Amino acid sequence: MTAxxxxxxxxxxxxxxxxxxxxxxxxxxxxxSSTYDQVRKSGVLSRAAVCRVFGIAAEQISDHVEFDPALAxxxxxxxRVPSGSPGDxxxxxxxxxxxxxxxxxxxx
Amino acid sequence: MxxxxxxxxxxxxxxxxxxxxxxxxxxxxxxxxxQIGCHCEPDLICAxxxxxxxxxxxxxxxxxxxxxxxxxxxLETMLLASRRLGVPMxxxxxxxxxxxxxxxxxxxxxxxxxxxxxxxxxxxxxxxxEVSKDALRRRIVDRDTVMGLDGRPPLDxxxxxxxxxxxxxxxxxxxxxxxxxxxxxxxxxxxxDCAIFxxxxxxxxxxxxxxxxxxxxxxxxSFCAEPYGAKESVLGEITIDDVKVTALLPEQRCTIxxxxxxxxxxxxxxxxEYFLGGHIxxxxxxxxxxxxxxxxxxGPRYVPASELRVKLEGAGKIGERYVGIVGVRDPxxxxxxxxVTAWARQQVVERFGDSGYELHFTIYGRNAILGDKEPLRAAxxxxxxxxxxxxxxxxxxxxxxxxxxxxxxFYARLPQVKGTAGGVAFLLDEVMRASPAYRWTLNHTMxxxxxxxxxxxxIVEAGI
Numbered sequence: 001m002t003a004x005x006x007x008x009x010x011x012x013x014x015x016x017x018x019x020x021x022x023x024x025x026x027x028x029x030x031x032x033s034s035t036y037d038q039v040r041k042s043g044v045l046s047r048a049a050v051c052r053v054f055g056i057a058a059e060q061i062s063d064h065v066e067f068d069p070a071l072a073x074x075x076x077x078x079x080r081v082p083s084g085s086p087g088d089x090x091x092x093x094x095x096x097x098x099x100x101x102x103x104x105x106x107x108x
Numbered sequence: 109m110x111x112x113x114x115x116x117x118x119x120x121x122x123x124x125x126x127x128x129x130x131x132x133x134x135x136x137x138x139x140x141x142x143q144i145g146c147h148c149e150p151d152l153i154c155a156x157x158x159x160x161x162x163x164x165x166x167x168x169x170x171x172x173x174x175x176x177x178x179x180x181x182x183l184e185t186m187l188l189a190s191r192r193l194g195v196p197m198x199x200x201x202x203x204x205x206x207x208x209x210x211x212x213x214x215x216x217x218x219x220x221x222x223x224x225x226x227x228x229x230x231x232x233x234x235x236x237x238e239v240s241k242d243a244l245r246r247r248i249v250d251r252d253t254v255m256g257l258d259g260r261p262p263l264d265x266x267x268x269x270x271x272x273x274x275x276x277x278x279x280x281x282x283x284x285x286x287x288x289x290x291x292x293x294x295x296x297x298x299x300x301d302c303a304i305f306x307x308x309x310x311x312x313x314x315x316x317x318x319x320x321x322x323x324x325x326x327x328x329x330s331f332c333a334e335p336y337g338a339k340e341s342v343l344g345e346i347t348i349d350d351v352k353v354t355a356l357l358p359e360q361r362c363t364i365x366x367x368x369x370x371x372x373x374x375x376x377x378x379x380x381e382y383f384l385g386g387h388i389x390x391x392x393x394x395x396x397x398x399x400x401x402x403x404x405x406x407g408p409r410y411v412p413a414s415e416l417r418v419k420l421e422g423a424g425k426i427g428e429r430y431v432g433i434v435g436v437r438d439p440x441x442x443x444x445x446x447x448v449t450a451w452a453r454q455q456v457v458e459r460f461g462d463s464g465y466e467l468h469f470t471i472y473g474r475n476a477i478l479g480d481k482e483p484l485r486a487a488x489x490x491x492x493x494x495x496x497x498x499x500x501x502x503x504x505x506x507x508x509x510x511x512x513x514x515x516x517x518f519y520a521r522l523p524q525v526k527g528t529a530g531g532v533a534f535l536l537d538e539v540m541r542a543s544p545a546y547r548w549t550l551n552h553t554m555x556x557x558x559x560x561x562x563x564x565x566x567i568v569e570a571g572i
Contacts, residue, residue, distance in 0.1 A: 065377060069364070080479060085164070099482070
């Protein structure tokens with residue numbers, strides 16, 4: 001049986017924030033390159049995995065990149081409505097990362 | 109005596125800028141690190157004051173998102189240092205939105221402060237960024253496409269008609285013009301964050317490749333440092349070869365991780381930054397630790413645009429808004445909360461029909477923040493807080509929509525409910541008037557022939 005740990009235990013930063021008025025971007029930053037590489041290889045933050053976590057379609061992800069200089073995986077999704085429209089309860093997009101914290105990462 | 113930074117000026121010709129705040133006026137400048145910055149021989153003091161993060165209400169209603177006194181305090185801190193050191197001060201996107209009224213407000217504050225402190229005469233340069241709806245209407249009629257960003261369709265007349273106010277996002281050009289005209293203080297209308305810092309660097313002949321990146325890295329002040337701590341000052345230095353950024357708060361450092369990490373902050377893609385005139389490509393950036401608190405960056409590239417396109421931001425009013433708040437503790441009611449809100453909505457429909465207003469239920473304790481994206485929406489908490497928003501053309505109707513929906517949750521008819529004396533708990537047996545509801549109607553671009561054509565500049569005198 002392979003050991004696994006939660007993303008919140010191994011990532012340095014897990015955050016979300018507006019990227020303009022129509023998108024929210026997520027940054028998951030790791031403390032060292034070995035952790036970064038293991039998470040990348042595990043696929044738990046791949047496009048498909050992110051779609052499963054949030055229950056969204058692939059075309060709702062506008063960008064998904066691995067950003068080596070910052071040891072970060074970054075993806076961006078379209079908002080349902082522009083930020084601050086009535087009914088939007090996260091004007092800054094800053095609390096959308098919650099479901100990422102408990103993602104299990106195998107082999108770390 | 110504050111501790112100055114460790115490195116002296118580079119041998120090459122340099123330009124140093126202190127940035128004290130990434131959103132001036134939104135939360136106060138921490139003055140300790142700013143005063144350290146003032147001891148580091150800055151050539152300018154620059155800060156951005158704008159943000160779309162505050163939502164569409166400030167632009168639509170033409171207000172600031174923070175108290176006037178906070179704006180006065182931050183401007184006073186910067187102005188007194190700038191005049192004492194004899195270096196220019198630049199503030200971009202005045203008052204959150206960069207509308208004409210916010211520029212006028214900031215210019216007025218600067219002139220009042222100059223009188224209050226008896227400052228010697230200096231020139232205040234400013235520019236406007238608002239675009240009239242008529243100008244855009246002509247563009248649409250002339251089939252000069254106003255293209256949508258981020259998946260939006262081209263601007264149509266209906267969307268334009270539903271818009272209250274529009275600003276265009278300036279590049280470096282009005283800042284350079286005003287510096288050339290001898291402005292000691294510049295108050296900018298809406299502009300790209302990086303332009304505020306890139307403009308003086310480009311004006312003095314530093315490479316555009318580095319200058320735009322210089323602006324990008326400085327614009328959020330201490331967000332490019334670690335440990336996390338906002339509103340602290342940072343110092344930037346540009347040479348013909350590199351950009352350096354130094355954390356000024358003694359407890360903070362700029363590290364490769366913090367500076368590279370900042371490159372991706374609040375942008376869809378960490379490699380590109382777009383502005384009027386082109387974009388920077390940061391994919392080949394090289395970051396190195398220069399000294400304990402300083403990171404040196406080389407390798408960004410400036411890619412000029414083949415066509416000048418200016419970004420437009422617009423907000424339109426949806427209606428007046430009232431808010432109600434209720435709580436639920438009965439587990440059966442919690443399990444059937446959608447039936448409760450459906451009942452309440454139906455009572456509004458019976459009074460007003462099913463259109464001509466908006467009604468929103470935000471269910472805290474279940475999925476308020478993520479909505480349909482909440483993986484745990486089937487496992488609500490043991491109590492729920494529900495915020496009801498009614499939006500309608502008039503205050504009276506908005507109040508009534510909100511009041512019907514809030515009050516009728518109390519009377520919702522659930523077949524098995526044990527508590528028959530009231531289905532919800534009221535925090536207040538009233539609904540509260542909130543800011544009118546607005547939405548972002550424009551997130552678009554349009555072509556311009558001249559990067560200054562939408563941004564008229566002005567010079568006035570201040571001081572005695």
